[in-house]
Amino acid sequence: MDHEKKRLTKPPQTIKFKIQRREKEGADARWETFEIPYRRNLNVISALMEIRKNPVTADGKQTTPPVWDMSCLEQVCGICTMVINGRVRQSCSALVDDLLIATGGNTVTLQPMTKFPNVRDLKVDRERMFDHLKQVKAWIDLDGTYDLGPGPHISSEVAHERYVYSRCMTCGCCLEACPQYSEDQYIGPQAIAQARLFNMHPVGKAEMDERLNGLMEENGIANCGNAQNCLQVCPMSIPLPRAIYETNRDITVNSLFGWLKK
């Protein structure tokens, strides 16, 4: 990706933020627009902080400060993910200059992710993703009563491939963009990639059947529709479709044709 910093040559005096608000889960959503002065190097989070200081809408109405999640501010924790100008991404790495250059206007639209329960304003509950990690047993059993000794050797190719999958920060971009993902209809790319990560590990391989079983459930891997939006939106550039297709092969070989070995 091209990381050369783009700057607005003629920045506007003020920027408008159109934010989707919701009091609490289940309440009706409403839109509020805020206007803040433009300043160099704003990202969406620093703009939200600016709005929080003085939560008055553009038409002068006093309101509550918008709620959002944030933590690392360097795109490695994934918690500040939201839908910015219609597209899912992390708000910490969404630079206002880039957004304004892309739209050509001076308005930025912020919405919570649509595929998760909306707790309040821009905050969502992503617990479902962690349930899915449990469903595919996305860990390796190591704790025991005796020392297992040094781990097995891993070739650099496998280590490299596993490293890419290990970069997943459970942000939810892939699920938000996936046309097959909604509610619990489909487990989604992130859990499949984590199953792949641990299936590739020489020790984790021992529980491969358990992971494949998790992916075999009603909401499992078979619900993938091959639209590959996950590949396009993943902020960590994880080859999520590859994880799905490698796992498809494992399932074809081990389960679909498994009876041929009996």
Place this chain on the structure above:
Amino acid sequence: MAIKFSTTFLLRKLHQVTGIVPLGMFYFVHLYTNLTSMNGPKVFNDHVQDIHDIPFLLFIEVFGIFLPLAYHSIYGVLISGEAKVNVLTYPYARNWFYLFQRITGIFLFFFLLFHLLNFRFGLIPGLNMTPVAGHAQEAFQIVSREFQTAWIVAVYILGVLATAWHLAYGTFLFVVDWGVVIGEKAQKLTIRAAIALAIVLGLVGVNAVFSFVRPCGLMPQSLCESPRASRSITAPSRF
């Protein structure tokens, strides 16, 4: 630990298999028979007669075509209902293909229903009422009479093009979902092959439609065999 199949998993895999093995194979046979109409009514009708002469025909028709077709199309429409279409927000080629596979599928559901009632059964009032089944020697005349109407020709052209795409891209999806083609580069090549197959099947299919309107379809007539005498006269009698 044994791996347990879920109902969804088995239904999906069955959906993928039925699309390729009975239906995809049948499509090639069907296309071949239709293309023989390029060589004139007699040749086509004789080929239709050949199909009528297949042993256990009803059995093959029911278990090899009707049941897989009913399953593939009904379950396919159900799968399409799951889609949360977002091509405008995420306008990538593969996302469009994902949508297009569902659109062509739903269109084909209605098209094939129409096609079967129209020709196989001859049951649509106001249109053809002679079933091709059991009337092999009238097959060409039934179809060409129907193709006098412009909108019917248009519907069949759309049907042929939708089938070409749905089958070609569906074959690509099959090899992907069964873990045969995995890598990004390999998939790019396979998609190109699928698109090429779709174009060839589409063009050949459209020519098959037009060969019921004019000899040899859209091709120069010199390419086609001059209509020959009916086999039923030249071939030795059976007994």
